[in-house]
Amino acid sequence: MSNPYKNKVLLAKAQRKARRIGYKVKPSTRKGKKLDVFNKEGKKVGSIGALGYSDFNQHKDKQRRKNYKSRHGKYRTRVGTNSYFADKILW
Numbered sequence: 130m131s132n133p134y135k136n137k138v139l140l141a142k143a144q145r146k147a148r149r150i151g152y153k154v155k156p157s158t159r160k161g162k163k164l165d166v167f168n169k170e171g172k173k174v175g176s177i178g179a180l181g182y183s184d185f186n187q188h189k190d191k192q193r194r195k196n197y198k199s200r201h202g203k204y205r206t207r208v209g210t211n212s213y214f215a216d217k218i219l220w
Contacts, residue, residue: 130180132156133187134163142186146218154218166214177215184219194220 134140134156143164147154152174153167163178178184185194197220198205204212 132163132180133183134178139186143218147214150217152214152218164218166211166218174209175211175214177211178219184215186219 134143134154140154140156143154147166151169153169153171154164155167157163157165157176157178159165159176161180162176163180163184164176165173166175166177168174185197198216201212201216204210205216207213
């Protein structure tokens with residue numbers, strides 16, 4: 130399956146969202162993931178987004194976004210977790 134974040138438009142949107150929280154993203158080198166997240170020093174801090182599933186940047190469906198946020202409510206607010214990065218960058 131092809132990584133949708135190799136598309137320059139989607140990647141640019143994710144990069145803007147990552148910059149807002151002080152991180153950088155690049156298309157993932159990890160099999161089965163969409164993006165790798167890096168801190169300001171360039172150290173990889175996580176991989177987010179499963180290939181094969183769309184996210185809000187791709188589908189723009191507000192109901193699906195709401196469902197995602199309620200499903201992942203426990204961890205998406207913990208700064209530094211993959212769930213936090215996925216919430217802030219993909220959703």
